Amino acid sequence: MTTTIPAIPVTEAVTRAALEVSGPAYLYDLAHLDAHVAAIRARTTGLELLHAVKANPDPGLLKVIARHADGLEVASGGELAHVREHVPGALLAFGGPGKTDAELAAAVAAGVHRYHVESFSELRRLNRAAAEAGVVASVLLRVNISTGDTGGGVLTMGGVPSPFGMDPVEADACVAALPDLPAIDVVGVHAHLASGLDAEACAAQGGAILLWATEFARRHRLGLREVNVGGGMSVEYGRPAELFDWQKYSRQLLSLVPQGFDGVVRVEPGRAVSAYSGWYASRVLDLKRSHGEWFAVCAGGTHHLRTPAAKGHDQPLVVVPVESWTEPWPRRATEEAVTFVGQLCTPKDVLARRIEAGPVRVGDVVLFAMAGAYAYNISHSDFLMHPRPEVRHVGAR
Ligand SMILES: Cc1ncc(COP(=O)(O)O)c(C=O)c1O
The missing domain is CATH 2.40.37.10 (Lyase, Ornithine Decarboxylase; Chain A, domain 1)
Incomplete structure (x- = not known):
């Protein structure tokens, strides 16, 4: 064939x-990138936009993207140091499984804006690092939840056994332990469950995450200020002209925000931004x-x-x-x-x-x-x- x-x-x-x-x-076409990210920004009114640095840490690209995005998501101490050097002042979210104590201390010292915490043990270690520095860390608990059929994401990271995020029972345990973790402020929930989703499937998945987070916060009487529904917007390598429909995505996602949640809805795409x-x-x-x-x-x-x-x-x-x-x-x-x-x-x-x-x-x-x-x-x-x-x-x- x-x-x-x-x-x-x-x-x-x-x-x-x-x-x-x-x-x-x-060859990185910065003029093309500038126009592309500006178009994404214009079509995602009402959402906060982070860019996942793991997609491409090239400093030239990051500088252009950071002009349009609300911040950058880093997933290692290496990415953290790299972004601090090349895009100083960018608002940072720190995610990724297996953060070391040294990375957590570096993140606290760098003044990371949000921590995406992947386990109870990581939450305790972050509490120690933040307490030692005399600061309070703003945390989103990264959860691994099942949102039903996501419409065939090519890379599934959630709703199935995986090292990413925590099961709902572990998230419950994190909240129960908060009185003993004075340097932790849980401000929200994070989930990145699959990559390669079209606008409809991605919005449906985001809606399910928002619903779960709102219910979780209600059950724990937690003030839910933010939900980060992750990235995973599709890039069709076999059909290059078929771009992810950002407008449809954000409209549908925002229409699914549950009653009782009036906080920030945040996304963190990588591939669909720079590919x-x-x-x-x-x-x-x-x-x-x-x-x-x-x-x-x-x-x-x-x-x-x-x-x-x-x-x-x-x-x-x-x-x-x-x-x-x-x-x-x-x-x-x-x-x-x-x-x-x-x-x-x-x-x-x-x-x-x-x-x-x-x-x-x-x-x-x-x-x-x-x-x-x-x-x-x-x-x-x-x-x-x-x-x-x-x-x-x-x-x-
Ligand atoms: C936690 C997290 N956020 C965002 C992304 C970006 O996903 P994508 O590049 O598919 O948009 C990834 C990719 O693996 C991820 O693991």
């Missing part, structure tokens, strides 16, 4: 940079026909762009023709479907399979689209000791 990947508009700045770089490169503004640029090094199938061996590979291997999809791509050809022998070319692979010595190093991408020649540039989230930063860049990709910001803002 072959796939025709729909054309994705490539800006002149991205194409120019792709032709300029000498090896594989990440579209990143490109992975490569060149066709070799083109071969093997047992009836064409392969384009591209500079770099899944050790730079792990996303297609991690998610099991074909990375959308555009071939940019390069006319100059200086070798004395003829240039190899094909118009048939091509499988685009990298330079690694493993059959798993596949970026896109059997793609009808038009004519492909050795020396042409291949621009892999939607490479701005969970791409370079989740990749095993040292495997085989190839050079790391260059990172360039284009369309600077």
Whole structure:
């Protein structure tokens, strides 16, 4: 089976940079990102917007996103220090399982705005760190609840046995222990249960989280000031033109806010914010026909762009023709479907399979689209000791 990947508009700045770089490169289109996040912001009136830094910690991207978002969600001491250095003053939420005592102390010292606490034991350790610093930590209890059918999120992290968040009984135990935890102020509930949800499913899931949180607070006579319903907004790698419908999402989510809750509704998307503004640029090094199938061996590979291997999809791509050809022998070319692979010595190093991408020649540039989230930063860049990709910001803002 072959796939025709729909054309994705490539800006002149991205194409120019792709032709300029000498090896594989990440090209981040900051002008595109600026417009994209501004559009998300305009469509999410009534919601507080955090950005999940784990999607892409590139400082250039974070600076643009932070201009539009209410704050950033970090999930490790490393991300915390990185964000403090590159985006000083950004309001921070600190989440993630397995926080160490050193990370909690660093977060307290950095003046983190909200702590997403994942277990009773973590709550006690945070109480100690905050008490030692003479501050009170504002906490959202991260819960792992079942919200019923979420509509087929591709990555389910909640409502099933998982290391993320706490079961409702443990959340009950946390509240019961609050009199003994004077440095903790529980201001709300947090849940991130799945990724890859469309607007309707994501809003329904958020509504169920809001309902659960409101009921939880009522039962415990807890003043519920905030609910963070997480991220997980879909990015359709097979249908790049189908963007997450932020307006529909926020309208539906806000319509599901239960009576009795008039606090802040917060979201923390990652992928759907930065995915579209990143490109992975490569060149066709070799083109071969093997047992009836064409392969384009591209500079770099899944050790730079792990996303297609991690998610099991074909990375959308555009071939940019390069006319100059200086070798004395003829240039190899094909118009048939091509499988685009990298330079690694493993059959798993596949970026896109059997793609009808038009004519492909050795020396042409291949621009892999939607490479701005969970791409370079989740990749095993040292495997085989190839050079790391260059990172360039284009369309600077
Ligand atoms: C706690 C938490 N919040 C937010 C996100 C961002 O999710 P996404 O990038 O799917 O929007 C994640 C991703 O794993 C997460 O674990």
